[in-house]
Amino acid sequence: MIVAIDGPAASGKGTIARRLAAHLGVAHLDTGLLYRATARAMIELGHRLDDIEHAVSAARGLALTDFDEALLRGREMGEAASVVAAIPAVREALIETQRRFARRQEGAVLDGRDIGTVICPDATVKIFVTAAPETRAQRRALELAGRGERVDYASVLEDIRKRDERDSGRASAPLKKAADAVELDTTQMDVEAAFAAALALVRAAAAKPV
Numbered sequence: 412m413i414v415a416i417d418g419p420a421a422s423g424k425g426t427i428a429r430r431l432a433a434h435l436g437v438a439h440l441d442t443g444l445l446y447r448a449t450a451r452a453m454i455e456l457g458h459r460l461d462d463i464e465h466a467v468s469a470a471r472g473l474a475l476t477d478f479d480e481a482l483l484r485g486r487e488m489g490e491a492a493s494v495v496a497a498i499p500a501v502r503e504a505l506i507e508t509q510r511r512f513a514r515r516q517e518g519a520v521l522d523g524r525d526i527g528t529v530i531c532p533d534a535t536v537k538i539f540v541t542a543a544p545e546t547r548a549q550r551r552a553l554e555l556a557g558r559g560e561r562v563d564y565a566s567v568l569e570d571i572r573k574r575d576e577r578d579s580g581r582a583s584a585p586l587k588k589a590a591d592a593v594e595l596d597t598t599q600m601d602v603e604a605a606f607a608a609a610l611a612l613v614r615a616a617a618a619k620p621v
């Protein structure tokens with residue numbers, strides 16, 4: 412079974428994906444980390460984020476096992492990731508790695524922006540997780556504060572709106588709900604409720620005859 416979870420920044424898709432994978436006993440790939448790690452490699456090497464050639468080789472050089480989440484989850488890296496993620500050749504360079512991960516026998520949960528539309532169009536179940544921008548900004552501000560970053564709500568909300576626009580407006584694999592995805596609006600849900608709703612969708616899809 413392949414579970415595809417997509418949605419905008421701080422919608423709760425990562426938490427839902429992690430919880431589902433643990434519950435189902437399958438592996439989870441947070442594909443945002445691939446773009447964050449590509450961006451970080453570019454910054455470390457002193458390249459501009461729009462340097463296509465170096466961005467592609469940074470993406471090709473990634474190993475799925477060596478993500479240092481403490482370095483990648485910060486606010487700056489989220490912004491930088493959405494810049495390199497808009498480069499079609501970078502996306503292309505990362506497709507096979509993601510598909511290979513999804514093909515594992517026991518199944519997998521992948522979360523990102525284009526899992527249901529591009530990476531795994533035949534996923535068993537596709538969930539498009541959304542929430543109001545203000546709610547997402549509150550969650551992200553709390554998360555960043557928990558990581559020790561100094562943040563103010565207004566600028567986090569501005570980041571979220573800017574990132575929504577960049578991710579939805581790009582030409583290559585823009586953020587959008589797949590035609591056969593179910594939308595899960597988590598604005599009024601806590602983590603438990605969102606997880607329970609997602610699990611119900613997975614169970615319903617798994618029960619369907621193929």
Ligand code: CDP
Pocket residue numbers: 419420421422425442443444446447489492493494496497522523524525526574578
């Ligand atoms: O946690 P959050 O949603 O803020 O970020 P993320 O999922 O780690 O993704 C960071 C950025 O990577 C996004 O804003 C997208 O531009 C990009 N991304 C993408 O283009 N495609 C994916 N499958 C995953 C992330």
